[in-house]
Amino acid sequence: VSFSVTILGSSSAVPTSERFPSAHLVQAGERFFLIDCGEGTQIQLRRFKIRFGKINHILISHTHGDHVFGLFGLISTLSLLNRTTDLHIYAHPKLKEILDGHLKFFHDAGLPFNIIYHFLNSKKASVIYEDDQISVTAVSLKHRIASKGFIFREKPKPLNVRKEMIGYHQISLKDILKIKNGEDFISKEGKLIPNAQLTRPPFKPRAYAYCSDTAYSEKLIPHLQEIDLLYHEATYGNELAHRAKETAHSTAKQAAEIARKAGVQKLIIGHFSARYKNIEPLLEEAREIFPDTMPANDGMVFEIEKKRLENSGA
């Protein structure tokens, strides 16, 4: 099962010829989540050959234009493509206001699909999406207006029962389920077979966190435990730390500090100010503190690899 993040846009408010405004696509198995939808997102989806119809969930971190201006065009295109599947939008209630005005003006005959709003109005971290594979939690960031980070976590998986053991001990389906949940097994001969001999550890649940836009906030750290991949905005370099503070954004150094303190596996920095034609200095700044840092460039795909948990019993 794939768990990946595609960078559709990596600029901050002002796009450049190389970087579109914020948008990420998260693929978790067969589910596609769009996080933020800056101007031109639909063009990037085309360019990177991602089928529009697969996206059923759009998560909007906050209602600044560079995170939402692509929503209008995307919705128009979905309408022209005769989408009929519900579209779920997770956002601050204010987004509905502006979107309602738009739909009334540009789609007065209505859309061929329903938009189902899920309002992000809790200050506390809360699960906003859950299925049998993954959960998504929204956490409060620190910005000029209400802004949410999104944490995608695969659900813990049961133990894998070794196939050869099922045959050898002629284990019934009912017993297999028990063994998956950690029980030992008593064979026909009455012998106790410890669970560790019957199973392999499952894959470790993978996790991705999107934190943009946000100022440096250590309050995020408890939410970022056991994260494989963290995207943290780094609008500025440390030389503009004062500007980052004024505008409630982060520096590359601060993004790296959060990654290091939370102990994540890998950091992606992005949401770069258009003033940085070359983002190498930002990358170096982050890597001094957190070596496993990558820059977000439009079109990059970050695949989170599966890793087996260690077998406590083996």
Add this chain to the structure above:
Amino acid sequence: VSFSVTILGSSSAVPTSERFPSAHLVQAGERFFLIDCGEGTQIQLRRFKIRFGKINHILISHTHGDHVFGLFGLISTLSLLNRTTDLHIYAHPKLKEILDGHLKFFHDAGLPFNIIYHFLNSKKASVIYEDDQISVTAVSLKHRIASKGFIFREKPKPLNVRKEMIGYHQISLKDILKIKNGEDFISKEGKLIPNAQLTRPPFKPRAYAYCSDTAYSEKLIPHLQEIDLLYHEATYGNELAHRAKETAHSTAKQAAEIARKAGVQKLIIGHFSARYKNIEPLLEEAREIFPDTMPANDGMVFEIEKKRLENSGA
């Protein structure tokens, strides 16, 4: 003096990875006019290295999303760039409604520049802009909602007085102005020098017409006399003539018919439906009727060359 058109977007409602939605930049000398502003226009301006600050006039043909969704991002960026110069927007009054809602939401602290609206609510052809170099006329197109074409014409120029004649006859400044306007000259010796001996014909006033979105309409033809370059939408090929009619768009053949009947110098077709991965068939269809047809591709620049009028007296 340059008179050119840059194609920023050439797709119809649904953009593709190759074609952004509608937007053209007209440069007439030092003046830059943006016609329509589809999603991603600001990204195309960056890509084609056109300075945002130079654009003081934005003309919106009609209020369908694919012609206006880029306005919100462009205005945000102009604000972030601390523009202070007035921005003139020529559009249907309804555009102000939607823009006002936007500005209130995304720019509640106001913009650092003024937006000056010029409403296109006359059904008759009318001059909407005029300076000492050019005039712009809006003409009614035939579409599902009110839609305007825009005709840019250079003003007729006076005759060029030959420098060598000024020296030879010792012509005063006052007399030069008279000769520019066609008068003959009487030399100190009392000899009449015919105007044609003293002057060269001026350059022919150049003209560009933008007609999109529109169904086939012969009512346009009288407005398209003496046009060097005509952009006429060609959303479909002739095989979809019924679809063109239903949606009030044109086929490539119809665009060429208009060009031929109006006797323009050159035709550009664009606003292609996303279904045409290859637009060669549309081009061939148009060229059968009007050979001097070019396709609009994003990034193309069409320069209208200067031509001298013929000297009636020489």
